[in-house]
Amino acid sequence: MxxxxxxxxxxxxxxxxxxxxxxxxxxxxxxxxxxxxxxxxxAPQPVVAAAQKAIVEQVLGYTESTGILPLKETIADYYGRREGVDVDPSEVVITTGSSGAFTILFLAAFDVGDTVVMARPGYPAYRNVLQALGCRVHELACGPDERFQPTLAMLEELPVPPAGLIIASPANPTGTIIDPAEFAAIARWCAEHGVLLISDEIYHGISFGDLSQLCAWQASREAAVVGSVSKYFSMTGWRLGWMLVPSRYRDAVNRLASNLTVCPPAVSQYAAMAAFCDExxxxxxxxxxxxxxxxxxxxxxxxxxxxxxxxxxxxxxxxxxxxxxxxxxxxxxxxxxxxxxxxxxxxxxxxxxxxxxxxxxxxxxxxxxxxxxxxxxxxxxxxxx
Ligand SMILES: Cc1ncc(COP(=O)(O)O)c(C=O)c1O
Missing domain, CATH: 3.40.640.10 (Type I PLP-dependent aspartate aminotransferase-like (Major domain))
Structure with a gap:
């Protein structure tokens, strides 16, 4: 074999x-x-308490494939409070870690042979999963002069607009945050050129300096935004993430989500609702x-x-x-x-x-x-x- x-x-x-x-x-x-x-x-103490309660009181069978409504509502509300973005719960798709969101998004948006652009250095799983799916990965060499983030000028120099662009800010491995004005310009360029901007925002909440972390949806609702409870929320092993997706992807995402994983982990979904409370x-x-x-x-x-x-x-x-x-x-x-x-x-x-x-x-x-x-x-x- x-x-x-x-x-x-x-x-x-x-x-x-x-x-x-x-x-x-x-x-x-x-x-x-x-x-x-x-x-x-x-995980934060309220999450641990909510998980214990869920284990005792809930059946914890399969849930809706894109996640339970109360968690979607909680996340939508969080975007309003913390990121200044108006999100409808129907725009939130709960996934098995942000890793699950990337697989679904890549499958929903890209075909074999499509080119997707990302920064080098960058998070390796984007490159490796895209390659496994038959996409071409074009890495932009981003060094100290670019603060390790792609620039609009780099995109404008590409011979043809790619199918997608992934930006992580703050980034792994560098921790750099992309300048908000540059990011907004990139988001607009992507929208104008039919390029899906995938904004990996899983480190949002962890920043130390003057640069603010712009949620891509503040600049363009054509982008897909990916989040996770793994990093800021201190819950890596709970395997829960989410994405905000433009409505045109919704049917494809629903079909893929139910076929790929049936649903994200139920106990994590019930518990994670407590991750967004003030405590x-x-x-x-x-x-x-x-x-x-x-x-x-x-x-x-x-x-x-x-x-x-x-x-x-x-x-x-x-x-x-x-x-x-x-x-x-x-x-x-x-x-x-x-x-x-x-x-x-x-x-x-x-x-x-x-x-x-x-x-x-x-x-x-x-x-x-x-x-x-x-x-x-x-x-x-x-x-x-
Ligand atoms: C930039 C970035 N994106 C995505 C992930 C995947 O995270 P998870 O699947 O735990 O949400 C990681 C994990 O280290 C990461 O650093």
Whole structure:
């Protein structure tokens, strides 16, 4: 029996680091986890209470394939309160993580051979899933001069408008936020040229500087907006996300959603309604304050050591660092750092297949004590360079 050609996509290399870190943790119990892109905290307390109640009181069978109405209403209301966007519950589609939203959107909007544009460095699953679906991926090399985000000028230089453009702001792995005016101009350009803008907003809520996080629907309702409870809401394993989709996609999305997953996890849907209440948001904003402290501690501490070239970490919980003066093989280098210090970091190769051998990503969503400890352990090693 043959294995499909379409499955020959790149793996998620960071999983190798996770495995090595898990092995070391089992043997030495001393791993500092700065590789995985997730909070170290559980879901907000009201969500935990709502989940317990749902398990006791609900049947928790299948739900409507695009999610339960009260959760759609809660999310629509949240957009009004927090993002300044008027959303109707019928425009919200609940999905199995934002990952589920991307698969549905890609299938609903793109055919085999269509070109979709994204930034490099960028979140690898977009590229890999699109390739598995037979789409062409055109990566825009976005460096420090562009603050690691696509620009309108780059799009205008394309020989023909692509079928789609994905923008993540704040971005993974860089944490950069796209300038709101530039983003609005890009959204309008996409609408005018029949390009589906997919705005990955799953890190909204986590920002540290002056740049505001524009919801794409503030600029164009032709865009698709993707959200998730994974990052700001500290609920990665609950596998719940959502998207706001223009009405022309609604039938296709409904057909795909019901066939692909039947429905998103029921217990997560009932529990997640409590994630948007004031008590939860206060708890979550407390995490964001800690992320800001952690970011500053690492920026200062690593800057005093041998690592000082970072992408501007405007939001999310990552530092993306240039380590070209230390190594030309950051995968091997991260493995060595893990073996010698117990500090787990992600090599850049997942995010940038051209230059990722000279970059690393650190996640600072852990405890502040972990950041201090990581700096202490890295110091002797970095001094040797
Ligand atoms: C930019 C970005 N988009 C999407 C995802 C997928 O998140 P989830 O499926 O947990 O919502 C991630 C996960 O790290 C991410 O960093």
């Amino acid at each position: 043959r294995i499909s050609d379409r499955s020959a996509i790149a793996p998620f290399y960071v999983m190798d680091v996770w495995k090595a870190a898990a092995d070391r943790q089992r043997i030495h119990g001393d791993v500092l986890a700065l590789a995985a892109g997730q909070p170290s905290t559980p 939860s948001l206060t708890e979550l904003d407390g995490h964001v304050q800690r992320y800001r402290r952690n970011r500053d501690i690492l920026l200062e501490g690593l800057g005093e050591q041998a690592i000082s070239k970072f992408a501007p970490a405007d939001g999310a919980f990552y530092l993306y660092a240039d380590v070209s003066h230390l190594t030309s093989d950051s995968t091997a280098w991260c493995a060595r750092v893990l073996a010698e210090t117990g500090v787990a970091m992600a090599p850049g190769i997942d995010f940038d297949t051209s230059n990722g051998n000279r970059t690393i990503r650190l996640c600072f969503a852990g405890a502040t004590a972990t950041m201090h400890e990581a700096l202490e352990r890295l110091a002797p090693m970095l001094r040797d360079f």
